[in-house]
Amino acid sequence: MLDDFAPLAAITILGVLQQAYFSLQVIHARRRFHISPPAVSGNEDFERVYRAHLNSSEYFPMFLSVLWIAGVFFNQTLAFFIGVLYLCSRYKYFKGYSESALKRLRPLYFSATMLWILLGLASIGVLNQLSSQYLGYNPITAARSHIEL
Amino acid sequence: MLDDFAPLAAITILGVLQQAYFSLQVIHARRRFHISPPAVSGNEDFERVYRAHLNSSEYFPMFLSVLWIAGVFFNQTLAFFIGVLYLCSRYKYFKGYSESALKRLRPLYFSATMLWILLGLASIGVLNQLSSQYLGYNPITAARSHIEL
Amino acid sequence: MLDDFAPLAAITILGVLQQAYFSLQVIHARRRFHISPPAVSGNEDFERVYRAHLNSSEYFPMFLSVLWIAGVFFNQTLAFFIGVLYLCSRYKYFKGYSESALKRLRPLYFSATMLWILLGLASIGVLNQLSSQYLGYNPITAARSHIEL
Numbered sequence: 001m002l003d004d005f006a007p008l009a010a011i012t013i014l015g016v017l018q019q020a021y022f023s024l025q026v027i028h029a030r031r032r033f034h035i036s037p038p039a040v041s042g043n044e045d046f047e048r049v050y051r052a053h054l055n056s057s058e059y060f061p062m063f064l065s066v067l068w069i070a071g072v073f074f075n076q077t078l079a080f081f082i083g084v085l086y087l088c089s090r091y092k093y094f095k096g097y098s099e100s101a102l103k104r105l106r107p108l109y110f111s112a113t114m115l116w117i118l119l120g121l122a123s124i125g126v127l128n129q130l131s132s133q134y135l136g137y138n139p140i141t142a143a144r145s146h147i148e149l
Numbered sequence: 150m151l152d153d154f155a156p157l158a159a160i161t162i163l164g165v166l167q168q169a170y171f172s173l174q175v176i177h178a179r180r181r182f183h184i185s186p187p188a189v190s191g192n193e194d195f196e197r198v199y200r201a202h203l204n205s206s207e208y209f210p211m212f213l214s215v216l217w218i219a220g221v222f223f224n225q226t227l228a229f230f231i232g233v234l235y236l237c238s239r240y241k242y243f244k245g246y247s248e249s250a251l252k253r254l255r256p257l258y259f260s261a262t263m264l265w266i267l268l269g270l271a272s273i274g275v276l277n278q279l280s281s282q283y284l285g286y287n288p289i290t291a292a293r294s295h296i297e298l
Numbered sequence: 299m300l301d302d303f304a305p306l307a308a309i310t311i312l313g314v315l316q317q318a319y320f321s322l323q324v325i326h327a328r329r330r331f332h333i334s335p336p337a338v339s340g341n342e343d344f345e346r347v348y349r350a351h352l353n354s355s356e357y358f359p360m361f362l363s364v365l366w367i368a369g370v371f372f373n374q375t376l377a378f379f380i381g382v383l384y385l386c387s388r389y390k391y392f393k394g395y396s397e398s399a400l401k402r403l404r405p406l407y408f409s410a411t412m413l414w415i416l417l418g419l420a421s422i423g424v425l426n427q428l429s430s431q432y433l434g435y436n437p438i439t440a441a442r443s444h445i446e447l
Contacts, residue, residue: 002151002221002300006278009218013271016211020264023207037250038193038200044336051336057207058321058355062314064214065362069307072300101335115318122311129304151300151370155427158367162420165360169413172356186399187342187349206356213363 008071011083012064018087019060022053022094029098052097052104056090059115066118073125079118086114157220160232161213167236168209171202171243178247201246201253205239208264215267222274228267235263306369309381310362316385317358320351320392327396350395350402354388357413364416371423377416384412 026049030036033046040050063086071079089111096103124140132138175198179185182195189199212235220228238260245252273289281287324347328334331344338348361384369377387409394401422438430436 003278006222006275006282009222009271009275010279012214012218013268013275016214016268019207019211020268037253038196038246040200041190041339047336051338054207057210058317058352061210061355061359061362062317064210065310065314069310073304073307097336104335119311119314119318122307126304126307126311129301130308133304152427155371155424155431158371158420158424159428161363161367162417162424165363165417168356168360169417186402187345187395189349190339203356206359210359213359 005068005071005076007076007080008068008083011067011080011087014087015060015064015083018090019057022056025094025098026050026053048101048104049098052094055097056094059090059111063115063118066115066122069122069126070118073129074121075125078121082114082118082121086111086118089114154217154220154225156225156229157217157232160216160229160236163236164209164213164232167239168206171205174243174247175199175202197250197253198247201243204246205243208239208260212264212267215264215271218271218275219267222278223270224274227270231263231267231270235260235267238263303366303369303374305374305378306366306381309365309378309385312385313358313362313381316388317355320354323392323396324348324351346399346402347396350392353395354392357388357409361413361416364413364420367420367424368416371427372419373423376419380412380416380419384409384416387412 029046029049033043035042035046041047063083067079067083067086070082089107092107093104093111096105096107128138128140132141178195178198182192184191184195190196212232216228216232216235219231238256241256242253242260245254245256277287277289281290327344327347331341333340333344339345361381365377365381365384368380387405390405391402391409394403394405426436426438430439
């Protein structure tokens, strides 16, 4: 049942709220630095805010994909908490990039690490499922029973 | 079962078709205003069409996220009709922005309102589900039975 | 059960990996052509790599949408293989565009064809489901039994 995935849905809603917030910050930056649409260049302070939003938008579908697959095929609670850390680091990235190009780097690396962890968990979960479905062998269950013995 | 969400899937397909249409309009605008790839600037008429497409692309994953969560956790019929209104206002936004930066504003505000409504319904649905799952208390069912008494 | 869709989840993970790869190529191109953030113009070789990534990012949510709907409502195996072809053509598109604007065209047309096929299958599957749900008539089952007679 899809109802079972309310924690993943909650993270998704928080992610949408964050994207909406970034989007509003771009509108404020347009007013502050006098950059009228459709222009997106002409002032480096505006360009950094604009780029921070665009970069977050590009990563948003990738984040949602691995969040849900990791949560469904590996472990929802784990995916939930890594998702929270990802959103926090994205916020710091946006704030940092708004100030200077250098300040975007540390939270960017951290958010990328969270994404790679989700991608790793998603891959393990899906490979385990494919293996048990097509080869009749479930490596995770096998590993667990091996540890318990 | 995922089969039960055919109306949400129909809106999703319509949204993909709309994005494909916007994408083709950018290609036509490239030819009309003689802007060859990879350039995306040099003519303000082209830039408005380009920006209208990019803005719609940025909002598309946010729209799909809240559409599906509102439909699954709150009410599918309601999410379906708000989804239709969102896609209509996105079309008007694209057409308006293609003509002038000013004409994009009214449909943009309307589409944003539809997105906020979907986000509100999605939040209520997910909070209700989390509450009944972790606290054993279902506020929506409780409110309904209170009204019926 | 969502577990049944491990093949679609596998394609989704491969798609995320590809987007991550494109994203890293943009970072390498920044270093190679000395374009520091937030700038995204100033060298046409860099601009082509940047545009190739942005275009793939714009199409990624559209691809995932029709992949999953075609897989859930029509046929998962078929959607899986068309998904593989789409990702291969996106890779060729990226490599081609990195070399010249002309070399992007053939793989772009091929990837667009794969997207239209997925969209067609998704539409047939959803219309069939809506028809059987709201009209009590299932055209695909009816067509099959007609062929078998």
